[in-house]
Amino acid sequence: MANEKNDDNPSLKAPELYETLREKGYSKSKSAAISNAQANPDMHPSEAGGKAPPYEEWTKDELYERAQELDIAGRSDMNKEELIAALRNN
Structure with a gap:
């Protein structure tokens, strides 16, 4: 997926992680959400599970x-x- 480099996408906070996730088969939106959440010190994706209402x-x-x-x-x-x-x- 090297042709989908996102260096020009300022909304990606962790472009390297995004590319890794895309290579593993994650969708663009899921890759962006995960990489941005992990790059944000105020978010703790691994701790948030089950706290949001259905x-x-x-x-x-x-x-x-x-x-x-x-x-x-x-x-x-x-x-x-x-x-x-x-x-x-x-």
């Missing part, structure tokens, strides 16, 4: 915002259930 308790606007963060295609046309499914499959 998607069913989120509002549609909250689900949409999360889908937007993950760059999920077609999110503007999705209802709440479709957003939940898309977020879980990302």
Whole structure:
């Protein structure tokens, strides 16, 4: 995946980790989310598990915002259930 170098993408906080994750087969959005979370000293991805409420308790606007963060295609046309499914499959 060397042709997908992200040196020009300022939103990536840890481009080397991003590239490693992409080479392992992770999606672009998941690779970016993981690499940015690990590069942020205020976030502790390994400690956060299980603390967020299930998607069913989120509002549609909250689900949409999360889908937007993950760059999920077609999110503007999705209802709440479709957003939940898309977020879980990302």
